[in-house]
Amino acid sequence: MSRFFSSKYNCLIPYTPGEQPKDMQYIKLNTNESPFAPSKMAQERAANAAKNLQLYSDPECRDLVEAVAKYFAVQTDEIIFTNGSDEILNFAFMAFCESGAVFPDITYGFYPVFAQLNGVEYSEIPLQDDFTINISDYKSIGKTIFIANPNAPTGIVLAASEIEEIVKANPDNVVVIDEAYVDFGAESVVPLIKKYNNLLVTQTFSKSRSLAGGRLGFGIGCKELIRDLNTIKYSTNPYNVNRMTEAAGIGALEDDEYYKTNCGKIKENRQWTANELKRLGFIMTDSYANFLFAKHSVVGGKEIYLRLKEKGVLVRHFDKSGLRDYNRITIGSREQMQSFIQILEEVLKELL
Numbered sequence: 001m002s003r004f005f006s007s008k009y010n011c012l013i014p015y016t017p018g019e020q021p022k023d024m025q026y027i028k029l030n031t032n033e034s035p036f037a038p039s040k041m042a043q044e045r046a047a048n049a050a051k052n053l054q055l056y057s058d059p060e061c062r063d064l065v066e067a068v069a070k071y072f073a074v075q076t077d078e079i080i081f082t083n084g085s086d087e088i089l090n091f092a093f094m095a096f097c098e099s100g101a102v103f104p105d106i107t108y109g110f111y112p113v114f115a116q117l118n119g120v121e122y123s124e125i126p127l128q129d130d131f132t133i134n135i136s137d138y139k140s141i142g143k144t145i146f147i148a149n150p151n152a153p154t155g156i157v158l159a160a161s162e163i164e165e166i167v168k169a170n171p172d173n174v175v176v177i178d179e180a181y182v183d184f185g186a187e188s189v190v191p192l193i194k195k196y197n198n199l200l201v202t203q204t205f206s207k208s209r210s211l212a213g214g215r216l217g218f219g220i221g222c223k224e225l226i227r228d229l230n231t232i233k234y235s236t237n238p239y240n241v242n243r244m245t246e247a248a249g250i251g252a253l254e255d256d257e258y259y260k261t262n263c264g265k266i267k268e269n270r271q272w273t274a275n276e277l278k279r280l281g282f283i284m285t286d287s288y289a290n291f292l293f294a295k296h297s298v299v300g301g302k303e304i305y306l307r308l309k310e311k312g313v314l315v316r317h318f319d320k321s322g323l324r325d326y327n328r329i330t331i332g333s334r335e336q337m338q339s340f341i342q343i344l345e346e347v348l349k350e351l352l
């Protein structure tokens with residue numbers, strides 16, 4: 001820390017992204033990226049947009065907003081686009097958390113970072129022993145609620161009806177539902193924004209739509225919430241979505257079939273991998289996301305993580321109490337998952 005750094009950030013511990021080592025060619029199952037390339041339509045539109053990079057991007061993302069409004073059957077003033085959904089989550093912490101925030105104690109690691117960054121008081125509500133959320137813990141809580149559905153890194157889902165109960169029970173607070181993984185089998189609560197003016201739903205093009213490197217996220221909520229978020233956006237970076245990324249997003253929406261097919265493949269590969277992991281002595285949560293959260297009945301999570309890395313497979317290990325026994329394994333292509341299982345078998349032979 002230099003002597004110039006603001007003292008208010010003295011205790012800020014930044015988010016740790018999944019490692020991206022370059023020393024060898026890894027089978028990368030640690031950051032929940034898609035194994036599939038973006039749609040050709042997305043690639044072509046992005047390449048075309050590159051021809052006009054001398055011009056600023058459209059701060060309103062009008063073309064993309066219209067496409068998404070049609071896709072989700074909402075109004076254009078009920079949508080805001082951001083630089084990845086991380087940015088809209090940060091905006092929500094900036095905009096709506098005057099009386100504090102709550103989220104589960106095991107969830108996306110960025111929530112506490114955003115809270116600290118913005119000086120938001122927060123508390124973490126323990127998950128139950130089986131990693132599920134007890135929705136009655138979130139009723140009439142008097143604070144802004146952040147819930148990832150499916151949750152990370154467990155992949156466990158709440159039903160839309162359960163989320164509705166939480167939203168209904170907190171009419172004076174915003175409830176943010178982070179649907180980064182919703183396309184892999186969970187039910188979206190986007191339709192509920194018509195009924196509740198305290199619900200903000202965030203989604204991303206990073207996971208199911210293969211655009212993690214493009215950085216494209218968005219929020220859907222009633223127009224008053226979106227207006228507030230735009231106040232924050234126009235006070236930080238109006239051009240937060242670049243031209244190529246906006247174009248890629250439009251191309252991605254046009255090629256919806258491609259992504260539906262890819263999500264179908266991920267679900268099949270998830271099932272296949274879960275069966276193999278069970279055969280090898282793992283237990284895991286019931287994941288509806290593009291990853292599995294698995295622990296071995298005998299061998300520790302860190303040992304498995306380290307041995308896999310030596311052999312060229314990256315998974316995500318969280319060195320945190322309650323999570324240490326587990327690894328989060330991104331679901332890739334079938335070939336990747338077959339190699340992963342084969343290498344994991346070798347690792348277990350060495351360790352058992």
Ligand SMILES: *Cc1c(COP(=O)(O)O)cnc(C)c1O
Pocket residue numbers: 032083084085086087108148152178180203204205206212215216217
């Ligand atoms: C990946 C992820 C995000 C954000 O991803 P972006 O790439 O910033 O859109 C948000 N929430 C959860 C739970 C995630 O796993």
